[in-house]
Amino acid sequence: MPNNIYLPKPGRIAHIKTEVEGNRAIKTFQVTFADGDGFEHACGQCAMLSVFGKGEMMISxxxxxxIEDYKQFSVMRVGRVTSALHDLEVGDVIGVRGPYGNDFPVEAWQGKNLVLIGGGCGLAPIWPVVQTVVARRADFGAITVFYGGRTSRDIMYRSELEKLRSDAEVHLSVDSEEEGWEEFCGFVPANIVAQEPSPDNAIAITCGPPIMIKFVITNLKNLGFADEQIYTTLENKMKCGVGKCGRCNVGKDYVCVKGPVYSWADLKDLPQEF
Ligand SMILES: Cc1cc2nc3c(=O)[nH]c(=O)nc-3n(C[C@H](O)[C@H](O)[C@H](O)COP(=O)(O)OP(=O)(O)OC[C@H]3O[C@@H](n4cnc5c(N)ncnc54)[C@H](O)[C@@H]3O)c2cc1C
Ligand code: FES
Known part of the structure; x- marks a missing residue:
C-alpha cells in the first residue's frame, strides 16, 4: 500500500542511546516498523512523532x-512531549507520520566539496547527509565537518564523529576552555574563521541555534561563499506538518511544506521571522 503521510504508523523503539545527559539531554532513538509500514525519506526531511496521550512533535x-532497517531520531529534552519520549524504553511504541518537507539536493552536489556545520542538536538534520556522502564517498569531493557543543559533555554522536575522521576532516569545538580538551575552544562561527574552508566548488550546510546560523553564514560569506552555496534548515514551531494550520509560516511560505531546507539565496529575501 502507498505511504499515507497523514496516518501515524506504529513505530517500535528498537534502540536508545543517551548522547548527552543533564537538563538539555539528547537521546537517539532507532525506530522500526512492521512489514509494509516503513517509508522512504530523503536527506533533510522530518517526521511527526507522537507519544500517546502526550502529543506530537516534528523531528528531523x-x-x-x-538505511532501510530503521529510522533514527535524535531528540533534545525541552518540554512536555520530548520529555515523555525520553521516558520511554526499548520496546515501547510511538506514532510516526511523514515524511514531511523538502530535502537537501544531495544528487546535485556530486563532485562538490562539502562543508557541514552543526551546533548542539543541529547535527541531527545534517547527519543523513554525512552518512549518505560517506557511504558514496567516491561521488563527492572533500568532506569537512564542523561541530560544536557548549562543553565536551554536550557533544552528540561522539564515537561516530571519531570514526568519521577516516573519511572527512572533522573540527570539533566547545564554547570555552576545558581541561583535557585539545581541539578548538570558542563558538562554531569562530572555528570557521580559524579553519577558513574554501568556497571553491563547495557547498556549505549549517544547522543549529539561530544565532549560530546567523554568524556562520556571515563568516562563510566573508570567505567568499555565494548565497547559492549555503544551505540551512529552519525549525519553526509546527503543529500539523502538512500546510493546513499556518503555525509555521515565514512570510508567505509554510516551512513544513516549502522547507525546512533552504538555500541562503532563497531564505535571505524572506522576512527574518525565524
Ligand atoms: C522541522 C523541524 C525539525 C526538528 N528537528 C528536531 C530534532 O531533530 N531534534 C530535536 O530535539 N528537536 C527538533 N525539532 C524541535 C522539536 O520539534 C521541539 O523541540 C519539540 O516540538 C518540543 O516539544 P515539547 O512538547 O517537548 O516542548 P514544549 O513543551 O512544546 O515546549 C518547551 C519549550 O521549547 C520551546 N519550543 C517548542 N518547539 C520549539 C521549536 N520548534 N523551536 C524552538 N523552540 C521550541 C517552547 O517555546 C518551550 O519554551 C525540530 C523542529 C522542527 C520544526
Ligand atoms: S505546521 Fe501547519 S502549516 Fe506548517
Whole structure:
C-alpha cells in the first residue's frame, strides 16, 4: 500500500542511546516498523512523532535514506512531549507520520566539496547527509565537518564523529576552555574563521541555534561563499506538518511544506521571522 503521510504508523523503539545527559539531554532513538509500514525519506526531511496521550512533535529524520532497517531520531529534552519520549524504553511504541518537507539536493552536489556545520542538536538534520556522502564517498569531493557543543559533555554522536575522521576532516569545538580538551575552544562561527574552508566548488550546510546560523553564514560569506552555496534548515514551531494550520509560516511560505531546507539565496529575501 502507498505511504499515507497523514496516518501515524506504529513505530517500535528498537534502540536508545543517551548522547548527552543533564537538563538539555539528547537521546537517539532507532525506530522500526512492521512489514509494509516503513517509508522512504530523503536527506533533510522530518517526521511527526507522537507519544500517546502526550502529543506530537516534528523531528528531523537523522538517518540516511540508504538505511532501510530503521529510522533514527535524535531528540533534545525541552518540554512536555520530548520529555515523555525520553521516558520511554526499548520496546515501547510511538506514532510516526511523514515524511514531511523538502530535502537537501544531495544528487546535485556530486563532485562538490562539502562543508557541514552543526551546533548542539543541529547535527541531527545534517547527519543523513554525512552518512549518505560517506557511504558514496567516491561521488563527492572533500568532506569537512564542523561541530560544536557548549562543553565536551554536550557533544552528540561522539564515537561516530571519531570514526568519521577516516573519511572527512572533522573540527570539533566547545564554547570555552576545558581541561583535557585539545581541539578548538570558542563558538562554531569562530572555528570557521580559524579553519577558513574554501568556497571553491563547495557547498556549505549549517544547522543549529539561530544565532549560530546567523554568524556562520556571515563568516562563510566573508570567505567568499555565494548565497547559492549555503544551505540551512529552519525549525519553526509546527503543529500539523502538512500546510493546513499556518503555525509555521515565514512570510508567505509554510516551512513544513516549502522547507525546512533552504538555500541562503532563497531564505535571505524572506522576512527574518525565524
Ligand atoms: C522541522 C523541524 C525539525 C526538528 N528537528 C528536531 C530534532 O531533530 N531534534 C530535536 O530535539 N528537536 C527538533 N525539532 C524541535 C522539536 O520539534 C521541539 O523541540 C519539540 O516540538 C518540543 O516539544 P515539547 O512538547 O517537548 O516542548 P514544549 O513543551 O512544546 O515546549 C518547551 C519549550 O521549547 C520551546 N519550543 C517548542 N518547539 C520549539 C521549536 N520548534 N523551536 C524552538 N523552540 C521550541 C517552547 O517555546 C518551550 O519554551 C525540530 C523542529 C522542527 C520544526
Ligand atoms: S505546521 Fe501547519 S502549516 Fe506548517
Amino acid at each position: 529524520i537523522a538517518s540516511s535514506p540508504l
